[in-house]
Amino acid sequence: MAEVVIVENSAAAGELVADEIARLIARRSDAVLGLATGSTPLPVYAALRNRLAGVDVSHVRGFALDEYVGIDPSHPESYRSVISREVVEPLGLTPSLIHVPNGAEDGIEHAGAEYDAKIRAAGGVDLQILGIGTDGHIGFNEPGSSFASRTRVKTLTVQTREDNARFFDSIDLVPMHCITQGLGTILEARHLVLLAYGEGKAQAVADAVEGPLTAFLPGSAIQLHPHATVVVDEAAASKL
Numbered sequence: 001m002a003e004v005v006i007v008e009n010s011a012a013a014g015e016l017v018a019d020e021i022a023r024l025i026a027r028r029s030d031a032v033l034g035l036a037t038g039s040t041p042l043p044v045y046a047a048l049r050n051r052l053a054g055v056d057v058s059h060v061r062g063f064a065l066d067e068y069v070g071i072d073p074s075h076p077e078s079y080r081s082v083i084s085r086e087v088v089e090p091l092g093l094t095p096s097l098i099h100v101p102n103g104a105e106d107g108i109e110h111a112g113a114e115y116d117a118k119i120r121a122a123g124g125v126d127l128q129i130l131g132i133g134t135d136g137h138i139g140f141n142e143p144g145s146s147f148a149s150r151t152r153v154k155t156l157t158v159q160t161r162e163d164n165a166r167f168f169d170s171i172d173l174v175p176m177h178c179i180t181q182g183l184g185t186i187l188e189a190r191h192l193v194l195l196a197y198g199e200g201k202a203q204a205v206a207d208a209v210e211g212p213l214t215a216f217l218p219g220s221a222i223q224l225h226p227h228a229t230v231v232v233d234e235a236a237a238s239k240l
């Protein structure tokens with residue numbers, strides 16, 4: 001079972017995970033971080049700004065979980081842009097060492113396998129940060145995703161498009177497809193750290209941590225991992 005850590009609020013969660021990441025980078029200056037988007041990891045990135053001030057992070061490598069398909073990488077809401085803005089620039093990471101799946105429609109049929117090969121060539125992810133969707137998705141692995149899945153194109157559910165519509169001018173502008181690391185890819189990271197805050201995530205957290213293993217709750221895949229840590233506030237832990 002995953003180790004569950006209950007903290008007071010999202011800022012405390014951010015500090016805790018940032019500490020772990022700073023220790024990792026102190027041990028290995030070319031650590032491989034698994035980066036996530038969404039609002040959940042933001043307190044981690046904020047805390048890392050202090051923790052890593054004065055630390056040489058020029059060799060740190062990173063792999064994002066997912067990307068929309070069919071929006072230009074320069075679009076402010078592409079995950080490429082989000083990762084640059086929220087992680088690479090503020091932390092002073094080396095842009096060429098931080099990878100995001102290629103969501104360009106041209107060549108999309110090979111993009112997943114190419115991304116998995118890049119992760120393998122880097123020696124795998126040391127620490128993977130994860131959020132969880134209200135429907136239990138991790139990365140963009142929507143309900144029904146195979147536990148053995150690799151990086152590939154998926155169709156976004158209506159729920160996820162609605163949840164993410166706040167980042168676009170209208171729901172019609174939210175892409176229909178994405179490319180996401182598969183659950184099998186994610187499970188290969190050496191340490192999974194799943195964060196969640198607020199009552200809205202309580203059911204998904206309980207299902208992921210204690211529910212049956214099922215493709216209908218992709219987050220439940222973390223139960224298969226030998227080193228998974230779940231960091232939640234009281235509200236997100238309320239159904240455990």
Ligand code: GLP
Nearest residue numbers: 037038039040131132133139140
């Ligand atoms: C998005 C991302 C996920 C993220 C989830 C939750 O769809 N692809 O990686 O975990 O939504 O988002 P939030 O953290 O904003 O609640």
